Amino acid sequence: MIFKRITNLLVSILLCVPLFSQAPANWKQDGEWKRAPTNIRTGEYPKIADDGRLAFQYRAPNAKTVQLQIAGKKYDLDPGEGGLWSTIIPYPGPGMQFYAYIVDGITVNDPSSEFFFNGSWRSAVEVPSPGEDFYLMKQVPHGQVREFWFFSTITQTYRLMYIYVPAEYETNTTARYPVLYLQHGGGENETSWIRAGRANIILDNLIAEKKAKPMIIVVNSGFAFKPDESMDSGIEFLPGSSFEQMLLKDVIPTVDKNFRTIPDREHRALAGLSMGSLQTLQIGLTNLNMFAWLGVFSRPPGEFDTVNGFNGVLSNPALVNSSLRLFWWGAGTTEVSIYNKSREILQGFKENGINHEFYESPGTAHEWQTWRRCLNQFAQKLF
Amino acid sequence: MIFKRITNLLVSILLCVPLFSQAPANWKQDGEWKRAPTNIRTGEYPKIADDGRLAFQYRAPNAKTVQLQIAGKKYDLDPGEGGLWSTIIPYPGPGMQFYAYIVDGITVNDPSSEFFFNGSWRSAVEVPSPGEDFYLMKQVPHGQVREFWFFSTITQTYRLMYIYVPAEYETNTTARYPVLYLQHGGGENETSWIRAGRANIILDNLIAEKKAKPMIIVVNSGFAFKPDESMDSGIEFLPGSSFEQMLLKDVIPTVDKNFRTIPDREHRALAGLSMGSLQTLQIGLTNLNMFAWLGVFSRPPGEFDTVNGFNGVLSNPALVNSSLRLFWWGAGTTEVSIYNKSREILQGFKENGINHEFYESPGTAHEWQTWRRCLNQFAQKLF
Numbered sequence: 001m002i003f004k005r006i007t008n009l010l011v012s013i014l015l016c017v018p019l020f021s022q023a024p025a026n027w028k029q030d031g032e033w034k035r036a037p038t039n040i041r042t043g044e045y046p047k048i049a050d051d052g053r054l055a056f057q058y059r060a061p062n063a064k065t066v067q068l069q070i071a072g073k074k075y076d077l078d079p080g081e082g083g084l085w086s087t088i089i090p091y092p093g094p095g096m097q098f099y100a101y102i103v104d105g106i107t108v109n110d111p112s113s114e115f116f117f118n119g120s121w122r123s124a125v126e127v128p129s130p131g132e133d134f135y136l137m138k139q140v141p142h143g144q145v146r147e148f149w150f151f152s153t154i155t156q157t158y159r160l161m162y163i164y165v166p167a168e169y170e171t172n173t174t175a176r177y178p179v180l181y182l183q184h185g186g187g188e189n190e191t192s193w194i195r196a197g198r199a200n201i202i203l204d205n206l207i208a209e210k211k212a213k214p215m216i217i218v219v220n221s222g223f224a225f226k227p228d229e230s231m232d233s234g235i236e237f238l239p240g241s242s243f244e245q246m247l248l249k250d251v252i253p254t255v256d257k258n259f260r261t262i263p264d265r266e267h268r269a270l271a272g273l274s275m276g277s278l279q280t281l282q283i284g285l286t287n288l289n290m291f292a293w294l295g296v297f298s299r300p301p302g303e304f305d306t307v308n309g310f311n312g313v314l315s316n317p318a319l320v321n322s323s324l325r326l327f328w329w330g331a332g333t334t335e336v337s338i339y340n341k342s343r344e345i346l347q348g349f350k351e352n353g354i355n356h357e358f359y360e361s362p363g364t365a366h367e368w369q370t371w372r373r374c375l376n377q378f379a380q381k382l383f
Numbered sequence: 384m385i386f387k388r389i390t391n392l393l394v395s396i397l398l399c400v401p402l403f404s405q406a407p408a409n410w411k412q413d414g415e416w417k418r419a420p421t422n423i424r425t426g427e428y429p430k431i432a433d434d435g436r437l438a439f440q441y442r443a444p445n446a447k448t449v450q451l452q453i454a455g456k457k458y459d460l461d462p463g464e465g466g467l468w469s470t471i472i473p474y475p476g477p478g479m480q481f482y483a484y485i486v487d488g489i490t491v492n493d494p495s496s497e498f499f500f501n502g503s504w505r506s507a508v509e510v511p512s513p514g515e516d517f518y519l520m521k522q523v524p525h526g527q528v529r530e531f532w533f534f535s536t537i538t539q540t541y542r543l544m545y546i547y548v549p550a551e552y553e554t555n556t557t558a559r560y561p562v563l564y565l566q567h568g569g570g571e572n573e574t575s576w577i578r579a580g581r582a583n584i585i586l587d588n589l590i591a592e593k594k595a596k597p598m599i600i601v602v603n604s605g606f607a608f609k610p611d612e613s614m615d616s617g618i619e620f621l622p623g624s625s626f627e628q629m630l631l632k633d634v635i636p637t638v639d640k641n642f643r644t645i646p647d648r649e650h651r652a653l654a655g656l657s658m659g660s661l662q663t664l665q666i667g668l669t670n671l672n673m674f675a676w677l678g679v680f681s682r683p684p685g686e687f688d689t690v691n692g693f694n695g696v697l698s699n700p701a702l703v704n705s706s707l708r709l710f711w712w713g714a715g716t717t718e719v720s721i722y723n724k725s726r727e728i729l730q731g732f733k734e735n736g737i738n739h740e741f742y743e744s745p746g747t748a749h750e751w752q753t754w755r756r757c758l759n760q761f762a763q764k765l766f
Contacts, residue, residue: 040503041572041606041614062488105445108491111503120423120494121504137541139534147528147583149520158520170641173556189424200530223424231424258553 036113038096038126043112045086046099046125052091054125056099058110059083063103070099070125077101094129095369096196098122116196117189124196135198135372140208141167145200150254154246156227159220161251162190163259164200166207166214176260178267178383179216181247182375183276185298190221196368202376212379218255220247222276237278239311244283248290266325269382271295273371285310288323293382296329297374298366301341306348317353328378330359332370357381419496421479421509426495428469429482429508435474437508439482441493442466446486453482453508460484477512478752479579481505499579500572507579518581518755523591524550528583533637537629539610542603544634545573546642547583549590549597559643561650561766562599564630565758566659568681573604576758579751585759595762601638603630605659620661622694627666631673649708652765654678656754668693671706676765679712680757681749684724689731700736711761713742715753740764 033047033055045057056068056075061083068075071092077085098118100107109115113123143166152159166177182199184192193199199217206212224243225231236243256263270291272280277299284294306314313320320327329346331339342358349356359377364370416430416438428440439451439458444466451458454475460468481501483490492498496506526549535542549560565582567575576582582600589595607626608614619626639646653674655663660682667677689697696703703710712729714722725741732739742760747753 040500041604042502060489103489104487106443106486106489106491108489109504115498115504117423119425121492121496121498137532142532145530147530147577149525151522194530221424 036125038114038124039112040114043110045112046110048125048128049088052128052130053088054092054127055086055088056110057084057086058101058103060085060101060103065102065104067102068099069102069107071097074102092127093364093367093369094127094132095364095367095372096124096126097367098124117192118187129369134205134376135202136205137201138205138208140204142204143167143169143200143207145194148254148258150250152224152246152250154226154242154250155224159224160190162194162219163255164194164203164217164219165259166216167204168214169216169260174260175214176262177214177216178269179218179255179259179261180269180271180293180379180382181218181220181251183220183222183270183272183279185222185272185274185276187274189223190219193217193219197371197375199375202372203379206376206379213383215379215383216255216259216261218251220251222272222279237275237282239282239286241279241282243279247283248287252290265290265292267292267383269293269295269326271297271328271375271378273297273374274300274366282310285313285320288313288319292323292325294324294327295374295378296327296342297371297378298331298335298338299329299342299345301337304341304345304348306345306352314352314354321353321355324355326381327354327356328359328381329356330361330370330374330377332361332364332366334363335366335370338366419508421497421507422495423497426493428495429493431508431511432471435511435513436471437475437510438469438471439493440467440469441484441486443468443484443486448485448487450485451482452485452490454480457485475510476747476750476752477510477515478747478750478755479507479509480750481507500575501570512752517588517759518585519588520584521588521591523587525587526550526552526583526590528577531637531641533633535607535629535633537609537625537633538607542607543573545577545602546638547577547586547600547602548642549599550587551597552599552643557643558597559645560597560599561652562601562638562642562644563652563654563676563762563765564601564603564634566603566605566653566655566662568605568655568657568659570657572606573602576600576602580754580758582758585755586762589759589762596766598762598766599638599642599644601634603634605655605662620658620665622665622669624662624665626662630666631670635673648673648675650675650766652676652678652709654680654711654758654761656680656757657683657749665693668696668703671696671702675706675708677707677710678757678761679710679725680754680761681714681718681721682712682725682728684720687724687728687731689728689735697735697737704736704738707738709764710737710739711742711764712739713744713753713757713760715744715747715749717746718749718753721749 032050036046036048047055060066066077066085075087075089077087079085110123115121116124143164146163148161148163149158182193207214224246226242268291270280270284277296284291331342346358361370361373415433419429419431430438443449449460449468458470458472460470493506498504499507526547529546531544531546532541565576590597605619607629609625651674653663653667660679663677667674714725729741744753744756
């Protein structure tokens with residue numbers, strides 16, 4: 001590797017390529033680079049430097065151009081021996097960053113990467129966040145994530161939910177636990193809160209540090225349609241949606257029957273990100289008999305009807321305040337329209353006397369680092 | 384959809400394109416085509432006809448050529464409106480078939496597909512197998528697959544294992560269960576026996592029909608390396624491999640501690656496919672005090688030392704026969720060199736008086752349908 005880099009460096013000099021062009025000069029620092037934790041077992045790249053730069057490499061012997069697409073930017077890769085294209089990019093921001101290569105104009109996943117769902121299965125790289133380790137695997141007791149198949153009477157299909165139980169669930173065999181129902185956004189699926197959101201790791205760490213109560217987390221797909229219903233997106237968060245019916249009639253009873261839950265509203269929370277936050281507001285506010293804790297992460301910046309929406313419940317602050325033990329909102333400071341709209345809504349709440357809390361995730365956008373932080377903050381306040 | 388097909392048909396006629404050219408003529412049969420069960424929620428293609436043909440469609444507006452690669456063959460796609468390329472192919476064989484598109488010479492995954500591990504994460508389509516439903520989801524009680532993190536003292540890393548518990552595990556809270564340790568091949572990972580092999584569904588069905596005893600199945604990555612050890616493939620099945628050490632010192636004690644197992648050799652089986660079959664033979668035959676049931680699926684056709692191999696245990700048929708309750712082999716009839724070598728080895732066993740059973744999977748190769756059938760047959764004989 002080092003010899004190749006020296007060769008590249010000599011070639012750069014001979015060809016009068018600027019010495020400080022992106023790849024060759026930086027490549028000298030091989031010793032500091034570590035494989036990204038999101039690589040598959042055999043995946044050497046991406047690599048991460050101590051200073052947060054990322055190195056990418058992609059094999060495309062016959063390509064004329066290869067670009068990297070990450071965090072809203074594009075970078076050209078430099079060709080190298082054996083059809084290996086490479087580049088080094090500056091720190092793209094913390095947390096999980098989706099990326100793709102564009103090979104002669106065709107967008108491809110990186111076969112070196114584990115895949116995470118974002119519209120389709122995509123490559124992503126876990127970028128360190130200095131000073132943050134709440135979502136990293138630590139030497140603490142670990143809960144189980146259980147794949148649970150159930151038949152939905154609403155959709156008339158078998159569906160898979162992921163259920164986190166805390167580490168002590170298996171040994172405290174008579175204890176019962178509160179439940180957080182946690183929903184994904186429009187681009188994600190039922191795997192996302194575990195795979196990308198690392199909800200289980202976040203809770204393992206919080207529970208080990210006694211910052212959160214041991215709880216069960218239930219993750220479902222937010223998309224549910226009856227057999228005769230259009231599968232068009234956009235109806236999942238409307239009043240009385242099939243998702244709402246399924247959650248109330250199938251999911252909660254199934255979880256309460258098959259897990260040692262505390263099956264009352266005081267021990268049941270509902271939260272979601274983006275589309276999931278719309279579902280949380282719609283279902284939570286119109287079923288206050290079911291949920292006492294609501295978490296609204298990165299609510300999309302559409303209209304918010306405080307008067308007639310949600311069966312008019314928001315026009316009755318006393319009811320909301322006496323029903324909800326926590327009405328928690330969160331957004332990233334750089335998802336600007338979402339952040340601004342959330343603040344506008346919450347200002348309205350303040351004026352109307354609706355109790356709430358707001359968390360700002362510094363410097364993050366509509367992305368997993370925002371939602372990991374939201375869960376980390378929200379879970380500490382629950383139950 | 385139908386209007387577009389009719390339009391295409393008219394265009395075919397006007398342009399004197401042969402009516403029975405691959406795509407347009409066949410497209411008329413829209414009513415019979417169903418979305419493949421391996422598609423993501425929003426994935427319309429591939430589609431499957433009642434007669435087993437598959438329809439593929441891929442959007443590539445700027446491409447000059449698009450091909451489909453599946454089951455060892457390549458097919459040209461025909462360009463269509465809006466950059467939609469499509470083709471219909473004949474029945475490619477039963478079970479899960481990996482595929483990719485080749486767009487202007489560049490191999491890409493299909494964003495419409497769920498992904499399964501095969502060297503990297505790849506698209507695959509589940510093709511029906513007439514008369515076989517043992518691995519399909521049925522209205523029977525379903526066990527849980529549990530993601531279990533443990534710290535390996537051998538690799539000095541956290542590792543994820545997938546543990547299937549039968550449906551009754553949660554309600555029969557004092558019952559204890561036998562355990563099958565089930566390993567993947569060189570191209571797979573710890574997700575494969577569940578995602579592609581459908582081991583949990585197969586066992587759910589067998590247990591519901593009382594064809595198999597309720598059992599726990601433990602699936603681990605077959606790749607394990609010490610911190611100072613090369614991660615080169617090919618050492619995982621050598622005598623005393625780090626994988627063997629990890630299985631014996633970390634995995635089995637961890638499972639016996641955290642699950643209600645029957646922790647003795649009479650209730651412990653080891654099986655694996657391909658590379659996993661080499662691990663099964665090496666670890667099983669040299670640790671007869673640990674396992675009484677061995678399953679060898681699609682053993683690669685390398686040398687087999689019946690005299691000195693496995694600590695010479697095969698030269699003592701009486702020991703093998705008295706130790707193993709079952710020494711079960713399986714192979715697909717069209718993975719020819721593997722099938723022939725297995726028969727050759729088992730002929731040697733017969734001559735040496737080593738008890739064994741052999742199952743032939745008709746018409747399948749080195750692929751998941753072979754291994755699903757192997758598990759289905761093997762599990763019925765266990766415990």
